[in-house]
Amino acid sequence: MAKRSSQFWALFLFSIGVFMAQLDNGIISAALTTINRSFDVSANWGAWGITIYTLGLAISLPIVGKLSDRYGRKKLFIVEIALFGIGSLLVALSPSFGFYLFARVVQALGGGGIFIIGSSHILSTVEPDKQAKYLGLLGAMNGIAAVLGPNIGSLLLDLTGKWHVLFLINVPIAIVLFILGLRKLEESSDPSPGRLDLIGTIILSLGILSLMLGLTNIDVDFAESLTRPNVWGYLLGGVILITILLFFEGKMERNQSGDPILPVRLIKQPRYLMVLLIGTLSGGLLAAMIYIPSFTEQVLGIAAENSGYWMTPLALAAGIGAGLGGMLVSKRGPVFTVIMSGLIAAIGFMLFPLWLETRWQFIIASAIAGVGIGVILGAPLNILATEGLKKDKGSALASLSLLRQIGMTLAPAIYAGFIARAFNNMGTLFAEKFPGILQQNLANVTLSAEAQAELAQIGQHMSSGGSGVSESELSGMLQAIQDPTLKQVLADSVGEITKTAAQTGFSGLYWTAAILGMAIIVGALVLIPLRKKSPQDLEVTEETV
CATH class of the missing domain: 1.20.1250.20 (MFS general substrate transporter like domains)
Incomplete structure (x- = not known):
């Protein structure tokens, strides 16, 4: 009975956490124009509110995954929820655009790993025959929140007229999840021997940042984008850093001199790569x-x-x-x-x-x-x-x-x-x-003499253009x-x-x-x-x- 209660609370808290974090990833799109006006920035600058959140998510994912394995998923869930709640409050209270971007990074570092922590906790603590059902529920919360985010954002913006509400609403939810997480969650971890791989963590973060910056700079002309230094330069830099990291992590794993940030032995497996x-x-x-x-x-x-x-x-x-x-x-x-x-x-x-x-x-x-x-x-x-x-x-x-x-x-x-x-x-x-579409539509109406004269002038203009208008x-x-x-x-x-x-x-x-x-x-x-x-x-x- 106690185990069933523990699983219920874990699933409930992780589901709400996943929904909250993923909802925020899409909810900002509804308020982007309003936020840009509030800080008096252009649309290009304003888009960094989304871009920097995406970069923060990408960087935090492997780090949070490793830390949750090493130090415990309950601990990391509590830390992630706290960071997300604090980041949301800072976004809502941002006095300047620069501070707003900083707060979005804090939000991303908090929201990026909740789905990973929840999934790995389920796979480590739940009976195999129930894992798929529980993971399916987490996936449902993740997917529904991603799609509903813009709609909920628009609704809240229409009701209140203030974009700050979109982020302030996260704060009480985060507080409740923080308290219940401390009281109801059981710890699970896969502790590894050796020191934490700080050098690998830094190289990995820089590599992911470089790759993601290159990808986000690609625009609608895909081929032309790849010729620009702000695309190929970042991509090349990211590839070089990740390559260096793989050599470094492989040596660390062979020498058993630490706990690699990347699961090198997994990356060597064709099954996992597929x-x-x-x-x-x-x-x-x-x-x-x-x-x-x-x-x-x-x-x-x-x-x-x-x-x-x-x-x-x-x-x-x-x-x-x-x-x-x-x-x-x-x-x-x-x-x-x-x-x-x-x-x-x-x-x-x-x-x-x-x-x-x-x-x-x-x-x-x-x-x-x-x-x-x-x-x-x-x-x-x-x-x-x-x-x-x-x-x-x-x-x-x-x-x-x-x-x-x-x-x-x-x-x-x-x-x-x-x-x-x-x-x-x-x-x-x-x-x-x-011309053909216009003729079809004209056949369904009756034009006055003045309108026919205007139409004749348009026809003369179009015919004089040679190749069309x-x-x-x-x-x-x-x-x-x-x-x-x-x-x-x-x-x-x-x-x-x-x-x-x-x-x-x-x-x-x-x-x-x-x-x-x-x-x-x-x-x-x-x-x-x-x-x-x-x-x-x-x-x-x-x-x-």
Whole structure:
């Protein structure tokens, strides 16, 4: 009975902690413009509020994973919650933009490891037959919070008009979690001999920082970005530092002269490397979700202020999928679950370019994609990353989360490229398709003599242009038109061209997401024979595939 009560409190506290930390990762996007105005900074500078939080998360993941293994997951959970609560309070009270950025780093250091600590605690203390179900619940909280963050942020901002509330609300929750964590959580750890690897920790932090800075500097022109020093320079620096770290950690492990920050023996295993690759691909799938509001606005015609709410079907489906993933792992094994995740997500995203035309079709397609994403969020990859391990579970999960974060950082640059290229092609669309669309729309209305005269002037202007009229020229002519009927027809025709461009861009985006889903399936199939090879330093248990 006491053990059951302990498991309940652990699951409850970790779930609330994961939800709070992940919610904050998305909630700021709703208030970004308001925060920028508050500190009188440009949009480019304001975006650092998100970028620096992402950098802090990436740096903290492997460190928190290792420290939780070494010193105890209860202790690190308490520290993480305290840092997150203090960081949230400092953000809300920030007197300047520089202080605000500092406070966001404190927040990130506190929020980055809660999911890792919770997952490794479950894998270390819960019976194997219940682990998948509990991990699925943590994954559901993680996924739902990520999707609902912008919506909740918008709601709180509408109700209060103050962005500070978005962060102050974390403080009482953090206090409650801190007190209950001290009283209700049981300690779990995998203590390692030797001194803590401080040098490795510094090298790892600098390497991750360099890699993430390079990735965040990539913009919509992916190929051109790679030629810029602020991209390739940081990426090269990160690769060099990580390479140095691997040599350093390998020597430390061989000499048994300390406790390496990186699980080098794991990184040498093809099985674990394949799990990390699948984790990176799953991060790319998750990144596809952030374009849902733009899709609903530009393709389905949803008002901008309501577009964020259309994330709800995907969010609910992701929560259901995470629970389903836990059940599938228990019954059919983690590899089968990963395969089903990739398949369901690929089908959902393929429906966007192949089938989706109406709002109810969007709900169905986004829900299917959400289930697929949710399935992979919690149990299957976490179990695959830690199977057979008697120690370093936190480090193994931290590396997985870091690679997923890299996938989430890299994929948006690729996705945004499709949209940018489609809108850059608007001039060709106007030249080739606008006259025909305008004629079709004019056939449905009756124009006055004055409107016909205005239309004739527009026709002369377009024919004199030779290769067609540009979007900017059309915008100027539209403003000059006096007749409301003609103005509406022209506006509708321009809107159809814009929608066509948006459909082209989003089709490329969601086809790419579907390909990532298929790549996850391939990775899982490759993983099957790799799992059957029992490495010398791991006790790999046979699972049902």
